[in-house]
Structure formats: structure tokens, C-alpha cells
Amino acid sequence: MREFDFYVEQLTDTINSYELKTFRVQHDEAQLTNYLKKIAVKHQVSKVNKIYLVRYSSTGQIAAWFGLKAATLPYNNIGDSFLIPAIELTHFAVDERFKNPLGDSSVHTGEYIFWDYILPIVKDVSEKVACKALFVFAIDTPKLIKYYKDTLQFKEITNTNEKQFFEYAAPDYDEGCRFLYYPLTE
Numbered sequence: 001m002r003e004f005d006f007y008v009e010q011l012t013d014t015i016n017s018y019e020l021k022t023f024r025v026q027h028d029e030a031q032l033t034n035y036l037k038k039i040a041v042k043h044q045v046s047k048v049n050k051i052y053l054v055r056y057s058s059t060g061q062i063a064a065w066f067g068l069k070a071a072t073l074p075y076n077n078i079g080d081s082f083l084i085p086a087i088e089l090t091h092f093a094v095d096e097r098f099k100n101p102l103g104d105s106s107v108h109t110g111e112y113i114f115w116d117y118i119l120p121i122v123k124d125v126s127e128k129v130a131c132k133a134l135f136v137f138a139i140d141t142p143k144l145i146k147y148y149k150d151t152l153q154f155k156e157i158t159n160t161n162e163k164q165f166f167e168y169a170a171p172d173y174d175e176g177c178r179f180l181y182y183p184l185t186e
Contacts, residue, residue, distance in 0.1 A: 005056060005057045005058060006055060006056060006057060006063060006113070006117075007054075007055055007057055008052050008054050008055075008117050009053050009055065010044070010050065010051065010052055011040055011041060011044045011051035011052070011053055011065075012041075013041050013044070013045050015041070015053075017041075019062065020036050020037050020040070021037055022062070023062050023065070023093070023095055024095050024096045024097060025093060025096065032091055032093045033093075035091060036051075036065060036091075036093075040065075040067070043067075048069070049068075049069050049090055050067065050068050050069060051065060051066075051067045051091075052065060052066050052067070052068070052117070052121075053065050054066070054113055054117060056098070061095075061097075062095060063094065063095050063097075063109060064092075064093060064094040064095060064098065064109060064110065065091065065092075065093055066089065066090075066092045066117075066118055067089070067090035067092075068088070068089060068118070068122070069088050069090055070085075070087060070088075071085075071086050071087060071088040071135070072084060072085055073086050073133070073135065084132050085130045085131050085132055086131060086132060086133045086135055086181075087122050087126075087131055087133075087135075088134075088135055088136070088137075089134055089135065089136040092110070092114075092136070094108075094109050094113070108151075110147075111151055114152050118134075119134075119182075122134045122184065123184065126184045126185075131184055132184055132185050133181045133182060133183050133184055133185075134181065134182040134184060135179065135180065135181040135182070136148065136154065136179075136180050136181075137177035137178065137179055137180075138154075138177055138180050139176075140176055140178045145178055145180070148180050149180065152182070153182060154181060155180065155182070155183065156178065156179070157179065
């Protein structure tokens with residue numbers, strides 16, 4: 001595989017459902033696979049979530065996919081309550097066949113996709129509308145949390161009161177997941 005040989009397209013209702021079924025998850029990520037196969041197109045069409053497919057250029061094969069949506073985060077600070085404008089990274093999965101480093105590079109596919117596709121979209125939106133952070137409710141496994149924090153530079157709230165408040169905002173779908181954020185402003 002040549003390094004940086006991908007392109008991104010939005011999911012449409014005309015995509016072959018068999019193609020979505022060929023996507024292979026890396027770990028026990030059955031909920032991601034089920035979402036892609038059964039719900040993603042409906043959410044895309046109804047504008048509940050924006051789903052992007054990352055394809056390998058030479059074959060058109062789906063190498064990864066991710067979802068983004070507008071969100072607000074509740075915040076309380078000593079009697080001052082307000083909503084923080086943000087973007088949620090609702091889903092992010094790399095096909096197991098593409099998980100290794102790209103070409104001769106030490107950059108893994110997921111890392112490349114985050115820095116070269118996801119973050120540019122998010123930053124473009126944040127230049128047009130108020131947006132302070134990108135956040136994710138990550139599956140709570142040590143390896144994944146370490147990846148988000150060390151490689152992708154997400155942060156975790158350490159203040160117990162704030163942490164409980166943001167965990168309260170997690171939807172049922174993300175129960176047991178950890179809230180992590182990537183600040184777009186300082």
C-alpha cells in the first residue's frame with residue numbers, strides 16, 4: 001500500500017449495502033459494524049449524523065469511516081451554567097486490513113485519517129461557526145484511551161465535578177465510554 005493513498009466521500013443512500021457489510025472491525029467493535037450496516041444511511045439521510053467513508057484510492061475499498069455531528073456540551077462552573085459549542089466524533093473505525101503503518105512510515109492509518117481528514121473538516125467548521133472542541137465518547141479500553149490521548153492528543157477531564165457532569169451528558173449508546181476532548185481553542 002502506498003502511503004497517503006486515500007480519498008473521502010460522504011455516505012449516500014445509493015451505496016451498495018453489501019459493501020458496508022465487508023468492512024472488518026479491528027477488535028470487539030460489533031456496535032460500530034451494526035451501526036454502519038443498519039443505521040448509518042438512515043441517519044445520514046435524515047441529517048442526524050454525517051458519515052464519511054475513507055476509501056483506498058487504487059481499489060475503492062472502504063479503509064475506514066467516521067461520523068461527525070454538531071453538539072453542545074453542558075458546563076457548570078460555580079453557579080455559572082452554559083452550553084459549549086462542539087463537534088462530536090460519533091464514530092471512528094479503521095478496517096483491520098488497513099490498521100498497520102502506511103508504507104515506510106510509522107504513521108498508522110487511523111492517525112493519518114484523523115490529522116488529514118477529520119481534523120481539517122472540524123477546523124473548517126470551527127472557522128465558520130462557534131466551536132470550542134471536538135469530543136468523543138471512547139470505548140473504555142486502556143489501549144484505545146492511550147491512543148486517543150497520546151497519539152491523537154485528546155484530553156481527559158480530571159476535575160471530578162466536571163467529569164461527572166460530562167459523563168451525565170453521554171447518550172445511552174455510549175454507556176461505559178470515556179469522555180475525551182480535543183480543544184480547538186486555548
